Amino acid sequence: MADEPGAGSASTAALGGTTPSATLEATPPGGVAVVMTSDDAPLARESAAARRPAAPGVSGSGAPTLEDVARVAGVSRATVSRVVNGQRRVAADIQAVVREAIATTGYVPNLAARSLVTRRTGAVIVVVSGVEEQGSPSTIDFADPFFGRVVGGMLRALRPHDVDPILMLAETDSDRARVLSSLRNGNADGALVVSTRGDDPMPRLLVEAGLPAVVFARPGRPIPLSFVDVANRDGARLAAEHLVARGCRHVAAISGPLDVPSAQDRLSGFQDAMARHGQAFVPTVGGNFTYESGVVAMTSLLADYGDVDGVFASNDLMALGAIEALQATGRRVPEDVRVIGFDDSSVGALSRPALTSVRQPIEEMAAEMARILLDTIADPGRRVTSTIFEPTLRIRDSA
Amino acid sequence: MADEPGAGSASTAALGGTTPSATLEATPPGGVAVVMTSDDAPLARESAAARRPAAPGVSGSGAPTLEDVARVAGVSRATVSRVVNGQRRVAADIQAVVREAIATTGYVPNLAARSLVTRRTGAVIVVVSGVEEQGSPSTIDFADPFFGRVVGGMLRALRPHDVDPILMLAETDSDRARVLSSLRNGNADGALVVSTRGDDPMPRLLVEAGLPAVVFARPGRPIPLSFVDVANRDGARLAAEHLVARGCRHVAAISGPLDVPSAQDRLSGFQDAMARHGQAFVPTVGGNFTYESGVVAMTSLLADYGDVDGVFASNDLMALGAIEALQATGRRVPEDVRVIGFDDSSVGALSRPALTSVRQPIEEMAAEMARILLDTIADPGRRVTSTIFEPTLRIRDSA
DNA sequence: AGGATCTGCGAGAGCGCTCTCCGATCCTGC
DNA sequence: GCAGGATCGGAGAGCGCTCTCGCAGATCCT
Numbered sequence: 037m038a039d040e041p042g043a044g045s046a047s048t049a050a051l052g053g054t055t056p057s058a059t060l061e062a063t064p065p066g067g068v069a070v071v072m073t074s075d076d077a078p079l080a081r082e083s084a085a086a087r088r089p090a091a092p093g094v095s096g097s098g099a100p101t102l103e104d105v106a107r108v109a110g111v112s113r114a115t116v117s118r119v120v121n122g123q124r125r126v127a128a129d130i131q132a133v134v135r136e137a138i139a140t141t142g143y144v145p146n147l148a149a150r151s152l153v154t155r156r157t158g159a160v161i162v163v164v165s166g167v168e169e170q171g172s173p174s175t176i177d178f179a180d181p182f183f184g185r186v187v188g189g190m191l192r193a194l195r196p197h198d199v200d201p202i203l204m205l206a207e208t209d210s211d212r213a214r215v216l217s218s219l220r221n222g223n224a225d226g227a228l229v230v231s232t233r234g235d236d237p238m239p240r241l242l243v244e245a246g247l248p249a250v251v252f253a254r255p256g257r258p259i260p261l262s263f264v265d266v267a268n269r270d271g272a273r274l275a276a277e278h279l280v281a282r283g284c285r286h287v288a289a290i291s292g293p294l295d296v297p298s299a300q301d302r303l304s305g306f307q308d309a310m311a312r313h314g315q316a317f318v319p320t321v322g323g324n325f326t327y328e329s330g331v332v333a334m335t336s337l338l339a340d341y342g343d344v345d346g347v348f349a350s351n352d353l354m355a356l357g358a359i360e361a362l363q364a365t366g367r368r369v370p371e372d373v374r375v376i377g378f379d380d381s382s383v384g385a386l387s388r389p390a391l392t393s394v395r396q397p398i399e400e401m402a403a404e405m406a407r408i409l410l411d412t413i414a415d416p417g418r419r420v421t422s423t424i425f426e427p428t429l430r431i432r433d434s435a
Numbered sequence: 436m437a438d439e440p441g442a443g444s445a446s447t448a449a450l451g452g453t454t455p456s457a458t459l460e461a462t463p464p465g466g467v468a469v470v471m472t473s474d475d476a477p478l479a480r481e482s483a484a485a486r487r488p489a490a491p492g493v494s495g496s497g498a499p500t501l502e503d504v505a506r507v508a509g510v511s512r513a514t515v516s517r518v519v520n521g522q523r524r525v526a527a528d529i530q531a532v533v534r535e536a537i538a539t540t541g542y543v544p545n546l547a548a549r550s551l552v553t554r555r556t557g558a559v560i561v562v563v564s565g566v567e568e569q570g571s572p573s574t575i576d577f578a579d580p581f582f583g584r585v586v587g588g589m590l591r592a593l594r595p596h597d598v599d600p601i602l603m604l605a606e607t608d609s610d611r612a613r614v615l616s617s618l619r620n621g622n623a624d625g626a627l628v629v630s631t632r633g634d635d636p637m638p639r640l641l642v643e644a645g646l647p648a649v650v651f652a653r654p655g656r657p658i659p660l661s662f663v664d665v666a667n668r669d670g671a672r673l674a675a676e677h678l679v680a681r682g683c684r685h686v687a688a689i690s691g692p693l694d695v696p697s698a699q700d701r702l703s704g705f706q707d708a709m710a711r712h713g714q715a716f717v718p719t720v721g722g723n724f725t726y727e728s729g730v731v732a733m734t735s736l737l738a739d740y741g742d743v744d745g746v747f748a749s750n751d752l753m754a755l756g757a758i759e760a761l762q763a764t765g766r767r768v769p770e771d772v773r774v775i776g777f778d779d780s781s782v783g784a785l786s787r788p789a790l791t792s793v794r795q796p797i798e799e800m801a802a803e804m805a806r807i808l809l810d811t812i813a814d815p816g817r818r819v820t821s822t823i824f825e826p827t828l829r830i831r832d833s834a
Numbered sequence: 835a836g837g838a839t840c841t842g843c844g845a846g847a848g849c850g851c852t853c854t855c856c857g858a859t860c861c862t863g864c
Numbered sequence: 865g866c867a868g869g870a871t872c873g874g875a876g877a878g879c880g881c882t883c884t885c886g887c888a889g890a891t892c893c894t
Contacts, residue, residue: 099620101880112844117882127842144616148556149880151547152849159601178587179580179781187586188577191604200617201602202558205590217543218599221498327785356785363787382578383785386726386755388762399577500850511874516852526872548850551879 100141109137120145151222158199160409161224162190163215165206166232181382182398186230186252189402197410201228206238219247225413228252228405234296248412250405254297254422262412262421264405266396268298269305271427275348275376275394276309278429282374284346288319290333290358292350299325302350302378319344323354330357338365345373346435352377352384352393359389359434374435389433396427499540508536519544550621557598559808560623561589562614564605565631580781581797585629585651588801596809600627605637618646625808627651627801633695647811649804653696653821661811661820663804665795667697668704670826674747674775674793675708677828681773683745687718689732689757691749698724701749701777718743722753729756737764744772745834751776751783751792758788758833773834788832795826 102120106113111130118126119134126134137143151157164183177183190201202224206212215238218224226248229238234256242249243259250262279287289306292299307318319341323329330349334357337344347362349355355377359369367373369389377384377393384391404423412418501519505512510529517525518533525533536542550556563582576582589600601623605611614637617623625647628637633655641648642658649661678686688705691698706717718740722728729748733756736743746761748754754776758768766772768788776783776792783790803822811817 099880102882103880113881114845114883115843118843121882125842130843144620146551146620146880147617147622148547148550149849150882152545152551152851152880153882155849157547162602178583178590180583181578181580183586184577184579184582187582187602191577191602195604198613202599203561203586203590203602204599205594214597218546221543221545223546353785360787383782386752386782387786388759501852502850512851513853513875514873517873520852524872529873545850548879549852551850551881552852554879 099146100143101146102143105134105137105141105143108141109134155222156413157222157225159202159224160194160199160406160413161215161218161227162187162201162203163206163227163229163238164203164232165212165229165236165238182379183230185398186402189399190228190406192399193403193406194410199225199406199410212238212241216241216245216247220245226250226409228402228409231255234293248409248416250409250412252401252405256295256297260420262408264401264408264423264425265298266401266425266427268301268427269308271378271394271396271429272302272305272348273309274427274429275378276306276313278376278392278431278435279346279348279374280310280313282346282370282435284374285315286341286343287315287346287348288321288337288341288344290330290337290347290349290354291320291322292325292354294322299350306348323350323357325351325353327353327357327360330354331361332357334358334361338362347373347375349375349377352379352381352391355391355393355434356384356387359387359391370433370435376429376435380430385432392432392435393430394427395430397425401425498545499542500545501542504533504536504540504542507540508533554621556621556624558601558623559593559598559805559812560614560617560626561586561600561602562605562626562628562637563602563631564611564628564635564637581778582629584797585801588798589627589805591798592802592805593809598624598805598809611637611640615640615644615646619644624812625649627804627808630654633692647808647815649808649811651800651804655694655696659819661807663800663807663822663824664697665800665824665826667700667826668707670777670793670795670828671701671704671747672708673826673828674777675705675712677775677791677830677834678745678747678773679709679712681745681769681834683773684714685740685742686714686745686747687720687736687740687743689729689736689746689748689753690719690721691724691753693721698749705747722749722756724750724752726752726756726759729753730760731756733757733760737761746772746774748774748776751778751780751790754790754792754833755782755786758786758790769832769834775828775834779829784831791831791834792829793826794829796824800824 102113102116105116109116109130111134115126115130116134116138119131120138147158187201187203194201202218204211204215204218206215215227219227219242227242227250229236229242229249229251231238231251231253236256239249239251239255239261240257240259243261250264252264254263254265255261276287287310289303291303294300294303303320307320310316310318319337321333321336323333330353333349333354334347337347338361347355347358349358355375359375362369362373362375369375370392375391377391378396380393380395384393401423404425408421408423412421501512501515504515508515508529510533514525514529515533515537518530519537546557586600586602593600601617603610603614603617605614614626618626618641626641626649628635628641628648628650630637630650630652635655638648638650638654638660639656639658642660649663651663653662653664654660675686686709688702690702693699693702702719706719709715709717718736720732720735722732729752732748732753733746736746737760746754746757748757754774758774761768761772761774768774769791774790776790777795779792779794783792800822803824807820807822
């Protein structure tokens with residue numbers, strides 16, 4: 037990216053400056069204005085070599101080190117270290133002196149150095165994992181609120197332990213190799229994996245490498261790896277019972293890809309529950325968790341079973357698509373057909389009619405993942421664990 | 436959102452012994468079935484307790500080091516290092532031998548050690564910044580797709596450079612201090628800041644500390660800090676012109692909190708554009724970017740100006756709320772009242788009627804932030820920069 | 835009261851890596 | 865054949881930190 041002569045004081049957008057090539061279909065070509073303000077500002081930011089704290093009387097350059105603090109406090113490095121880490125008992129008065137010295141020097145421990153010896157980094161990798169598909173560069177939809185909710189939940193559980201999440205994508209083999217080596221060479225202590233597909237190889241790789249990890253949702257193939265999940269079958273049962281209770285007699289299902297364990301469980305759980313209520317056969321069409329696939333599935337369902345009066349979709353997006361298709365054929369929701377989704381996503385809550393949906397406590401599940409991982413890191417000999425959360429039915433307008 | 440009483444028990448069988456002791460305050464009241472296999476040890480949560488140094492003496496146990504590779508290749512550490520980093524010319528044959536040795540040993544550089552001497556970490560902090568409000572524990576809504584889109588955009592720009600984002604929340608002063616010290620002690624090389632409020636102190640702190648940083652959206656107060664933004668006024672103008680073109684004669688606006696610069700710009704840009712088209716006064720009610728505030732604002736607008744036929748809301752959530760309020764009073768959208776939002780969020784696209792909205796290329800903006808930060812880190816003397824993206828109008832059904 | 839035990843602090847050895855010298859080797863030109 | 869470069873590999877000094885070890889001095893027991 038070319039430098040531009042600072043266009044004097046920045047007043048108006050100097051259009052036609054350097055135009056980042058980032059303007060594919062998003063911005064009309066040339067539709068980017070770059071404004072550079074010169075740094076005649078009082079706060080000169082030549083942060084180049086000047087990484088010094090405003091510490092008086094400390095040695096020459098660079099951030100203050102343990103050594104510096106020790107000198108100021110008149111104790112040894114070891115003692116300062118002990119105070120910083122609160123490890124072994126240190127006399128109260130000395131502790132005070134050291135803390136004082138830490139404050140005046142503005143000391144802050146260098147994590148790289150610490151991690152070099154402790155073999156702990158205080159960071160975990162959050163792997164958003166998918167499988168590259170030909171054509172589409174990414175299978176991961178970051179706009180899906182699911183992603184943010186998971187990360188948010190992890191963050192809240194991690195923060196009290198001063199552990200930070202490093203975000204990594206894992207779509208290609210080289211991505212996965214990168215995650216693995218990051219972990220192996222001590223760039224992070226463990227991994228929290230959120231897979232978008234059942235056949236994701238990431239969990240297996242982690243297990244084989246013997247690395248601490250926890251995954252979201254039960255892995256496709258059983259492997260010795262901790263995971264957190266929702267009781268998908270119970271959620272589906274909730275949906276089935278609700279539809280039955282509302283008087284539905286001809287219900288159908290829109291399922292997710294059956295190689296995804298959760299989709300599998302939701303479908304079979306729904307079928308079983310319906311069977312218990314006398315409907316032995318549930319017309320089912322598969323989708324792929326997208327809105328469009330919901331439209332398609334519902335349309336196809338309608339073609340074969342025009343008298344459906346209840347639909348259970350394996351996620352909210354497909355449920356929304358189903359409603360769209362239903363309404364397009366003049367059917368009213370919920371009067372003519374009742375629709376239930378799965379996820380209790382914000383999209384569903386905001387749509388009209390508001391979507392009745394099976395709620396899984398994503399944030400808490402994510403937090404639990406973090407907790408399990410932390411425990412595993414603290415005690416590597418720990419057995420593999422799993423926590424299953426019970427879903428609840430969030431009744432709104434669509435069913 | 437209140438927790439529903441949980442559905443009781445776990446039906447799934449335990450894989451081994453059950454130890455619910457791990458679920459102290461971790462487990463939400465009810466609704467959770469914990470199934471865990473466990474070792475006998477009551478897990479001591481002391482992070483400091485289980486801190487054991489790496490297995491001593493076992494050569495094969497620990498990860499291979501430069502030393503190991505050097506021994507295998509029959510060269511010195513320095514040479515291996517040179518090969519790994521491709522810094523100086525190394526004879527081709529020796530290079531081959533070294534690479535061979537790297538492959539056989541499975542060597543992977545220890546980033547902590549490297550960063551200790553290079554003072555570079557290959558990581559940047561993504562600060563999701565807000566201000567703690569009394570009552571609510573968090574002002575940051577991770578379920579908002581905006582969050583994921585930003586992170587996704589950054590990720591894609593960062594990845595080719597092998598730089599990873601570390602996620603941090605900054606709500607309290609101590610959070611902010613943590614971010615600052617992480618940066619200062621070389622835990623990360625720079626910060627990408629996404630603020631949720633205009634009066635967020637984070638940007639200022641970063642500047643004062645002379646740390647490399649880029650923020651999303653123009654800071655509330657002008658400070659010498661690089662940022663990326665969308666031309667909010669232009670976006671608002673687009674909305675105004677569209678409403679006018681569709682024949683709206685009495686338009687109103689629902690604004691965001693006016694201490695947020697972007698909300699300010701959107702409102703004034705809209706007002707100015709409307710003034711140019713003959714509507715000097717635009718009835719305006721403030722909201723706070725939430726769905727509910729949109730409902731409230733629209734209701735209040737309707738009470739005072741029953742004849743509105745066009746509404747511009749400063750974000751999609753509020754626009755959706757407005758539509759809800761409109762429909763609740765029997766008005767049709769877009770036939771009676773046209774509504775335009777801002778963000779082009781996925782919620783808006785999925786709602787019915789689909790929301791017409793001003794689109795800002797969030798992913799690309801985020802990617803540009805990453806690029807600027809990387810440049811700044813590479814050349815700290817670099818001037819402060821800003822890139823303004825042009826918004827476009829995404830016309831759907833609501834206007 | 836005397837030895838045993840405990841407690842608190844300092845000395846020092848690295849953790850794995852990069853990078854600056856420096857010496858050894860290999861060309862090149864005369 | 866030899867000086868003068870140019871090139872390339874090795875030795876070694878740390879980067880800032882933690883942690884074991886050992887030694888004083890305080891505390892305890894019989």
